[in-house]
Amino acid sequence: MSRLSTAAPPALGRRLTIPYLAQERSPGVRACGAACLAMAYAALGRPEPAAEIWERIAAPDRRGRRFARTVQLARDAIRCGWSATILRPEDPFAALTGALEQGACVLANHRLSPGSPWGHFSVAIECRAGDIWLHDPLRGASLRQTTIAFDRCWAPLAEPGETIGHVLLAITPPEPGGLSDVCETCRQPIPLALVQQLRGLADGILFCPHCDTGWRLSPSA
Ligand SMILES: [Zn+2]
Numbered sequence: 001m002s003r004l005s006t007a008a009p010p011a012l013g014r015r016l017t018i019p020y021l022a023q024e025r026s027p028g029v030r031a032c033g034a035a036c037l038a039m040a041y042a043a044l045g046r047p048e049p050a051a052e053i054w055e056r057i058a059a060p061d062r063r064g065r066r067f068a069r070t071v072q073l074a075r076d077a078i079r080c081g082w083s084a085t086i087l088r089p090e091d092p093f094a095a096l097t098g099a100l101e102q103g104a105c106v107l108a109n110h111r112l113s114p115g116s117p118w119g120h121f122s123v124a125i126e127c128r129a130g131d132i133w134l135h136d137p138l139r140g141a142s143l144r145q146t147t148i149a150f151d152r153c154w155a156p157l158a159e160p161g162e163t164i165g166h167v168l169l170a171i172t173p174p175e176p177g178g179l180s181d182v183c184e185t186c187r188q189p190i191p192l193a194l195v196q197q198l199r200g201l202a203d204g205i206l207f208c209p210h211c212d213t214g215w216r217l218s219p220s221a
Pocket of ligand 1: 187188213
C-alpha cells in the first residue's frame with residue numbers, strides 16, 4: 001500500500017448522532033449486520049429499511065442460517081454511495097475512537113458473548129476513559145461497558161470462529177478525489193481517506209472492502 005502523508009487534512013465529517021434500531025428476530029435469521037447498516041445509513045442522512053438491506057447482504061452460515069460477513073456490509077455501503085474502510089488495527093480502541101472523532105459510523109464485528117463461535121455486529125457510539133458505548137441491535141441502545149469487558153467479545157481467539165477479532169468497519173461519506181489505492185487482487189479502489197486521517201492509529205491490517213484481501217499498513221513514521 002502507499003505510504004501515507006503524515007499531514008492529515010481536516011476531519012471527514014462531524015461526529016454523528018446515531019439512532020438505535022433493533023434487529024429483526026426470526027428463526028434462521030441473524031440480521032444484526034442489516035440493523036447496524038440501517039443505523040449507519042440513517043445517521044449519515046439517507047435511511048434505508050433494514051429489511052431491504054438484509055435481502056442484499058444475507059448469506060448462509062455454517063448451520064444454514066442466514067447472516068452477513070463484514071465485507072458484505074462494506075460492499076453494501078459502497079453500493080449505497082458511502083465509503084467503507086475495514087480495519088484490524090493493532091490498537092483497536094484507539095482506532096475506533098479516532099474514527100468516531102472523524103465523523104465515521106463505526107461497526108464492530110465481535111462475538112455474541114465471550115467464547116461464542118458466533119459473530120455479531122454492534123455500532124460503537126462512544127469510547128472514552130476505559131468505557132465503550134454500543135448500540136447492540138440484539139440487546140439495546142447505548143449500552144455501556146468497560147473496554148476490558150467488551151474486549152472479551154472482540155479480541156482474537158486461538159479458535160477464531162466466525163470473527164477473527166478486532167475488526168471494525170468504518171462508514172463515511174465518500175471523499176471525491178480523496179486518497180485511494182488499487183487493490184492488487186480485484187483491481188478496485190480502496191479508499192484511504194480515513195486511514196490517512198487516523199495516521200498511526202490505523203496501523204495493522206486494512207482489508208479490501210470489495211474482495212476482503214488483507215494489506216498490512218506499515219507503521220507510521
Ligand atoms: Zn480487492
